[in-house]
Amino acid sequence: MARKGFVTLFMVGLIALLTFSVVYVWSAEKVKIPKMTISTGSVGAGWYMTCSSIADWTNAKLEGHPLTAVPGAGSVGNPARVTRGEADIGVSYGPLLKLAIKGKAPYEEKFPNLRAMFSLTANSHHFIVAKEIEAKTLKDIVDKKIGLKMGSSFPGTSDHLVLENIFQVLGTSYNKMGKWGASVQLIGTAGRVGLWKDRHINGFHSLIEFPAAAITEAMASRPGRLLGLTEPVRDMLVKERGFVKVTIPPGTYPKQDYPVPTVQMKMVLFTTHDAPEEAIYLITKTVAESQERFRKAYGAFKYWKPEDMIKGLGIEVHKGSLKYYKERGWM
Numbered sequence: 001m002a003r004k005g006f007v008t009l010f011m012v013g014l015i016a017l018l019t020f021s022v023v024y025v026w027s028a029e030k031v032k033i034p035k036m037t038i039s040t041g042s043v044g045a046g047w048y049m050t051c052s053s054i055a056d057w058t059n060a061k062l063e064g065h066p067l068t069a070v071p072g073a074g075s076v077g078n079p080a081r082v083t084r085g086e087a088d089i090g091v092s093y094g095p096l097l098k099l100a101i102k103g104k105a106p107y108e109e110k111f112p113n114l115r116a117m118f119s120l121t122a123n124s125h126h127f128i129v130a131k132e133i134e135a136k137t138l139k140d141i142v143d144k145k146i147g148l149k150m151g152s153s154f155p156g157t158s159d160h161l162v163l164e165n166i167f168q169v170l171g172t173s174y175n176k177m178g179k180w181g182a183s184v185q186l187i188g189t190a191g192r193v194g195l196w197k198d199r200h201i202n203g204f205h206s207l208i209e210f211p212a213a214a215i216t217e218a219m220a221s222r223p224g225r226l227l228g229l230t231e232p233v234r235d236m237l238v239k240e241r242g243f244v245k246v247t248i249p250p251g252t253y254p255k256q257d258y259p260v261p262t263v264q265m266k267m268v269l270f271t272t273h274d275a276p277e278e279a280i281y282l283i284t285k286t287v288a289e290s291q292e293r294f295r296k297a298y299g300a301f302k303y304w305k306p307e308d309m310i311k312g313l314g315i316e317v318h319k320g321s322l323k324y325y326k327e328r329g330w331m
Helices: 002-028 046-059 074-083 094-102 138-143 158-169 174-178 189-197 213-221 231-241 277-288 291-297 306-310 319-328
Strands: 036-039 067-070 089-093 114-130 149-152 183-186 203-208 224-226 244-248 260-272
Touching (some): 074 114, 094 114, 094 158, 114 213, 114 277, 158 203, 158 231, 189 203, 189 213
Parallel strands (some): 036 089
Antiparallel strands (some): 114 203
16 A cells, blocks of 8 residues: 555656646747847947847847847937838837827928837936026016027937927927027037036026936036926927926925926837737836846836836837736736
8 A cells, every 4th residue: 555655646746747847848938039129329328228138138038039229310210210120119209209100390201100119217308597597487488588598409309309399389489589689509418517507508408317417517516496397388298299297306406495397208119010019018028027127227217117118108009018018907
């Protein structure tokens, strides 16, 4: 009887071992998808580094390491590049994708085949003015026709486009503001801070993630104030332009003891409507399940949460990403 019991136990153990082995082999089997490239920004910049990590983490689950992050055309140029098939996935901002779909400036043609995958970190609208400027919002500058000497970025950049959009919503433009004595110098972020510190300008704009070193430096070097946006302006930017509301908390910058209601643009990975569903699903799933890895690798992800992936996309969601969001109950 003892021998019979031993044989029975041995057989049960063997079956369990075989079952485990089959399950392990099956679960360890890697998925195969076509080779795909992610068009980012310049080499070494934040988007390139972030997307390289996304590719590496997803490739660990795939056969043959098919995903590659490559230097791209940036936020403005990537929609056209992906549409032309020069890359399979791109990085841009939600509001820019909304303009690309409709074929509105800076785009001269419509790109209706674009589909959003997910959003990650965000850059927020900052507008700082010297202490002597009597304004609390950007609307005050327009309503009072203050002849501000401003600094902004070059045409074709997301910074420039954002400020143009905000002025359009406020019913004005650089040309109209020039008639009441306002002026703008187009220069890079570091250049704007330098002009501010040397008192060549008394206000400047930057689309940047907070807390931003450039804004901290500017606020510490010279008494100034961050201008907020009124609720009607924010509502219109969200509804018509694809922005997301955000408030810069008090204490974010030196001597900033007040909240700053503003808007931000989400970094969005996007593709085309005919991109393979399984591939887009797997990339989306990998990103959603990599919160801690993002936080450890990039300080910009300190406040990022996976459930925020569906915010600020600007355009229709790809079916692969949508499948994952529905599984999580987010959409």
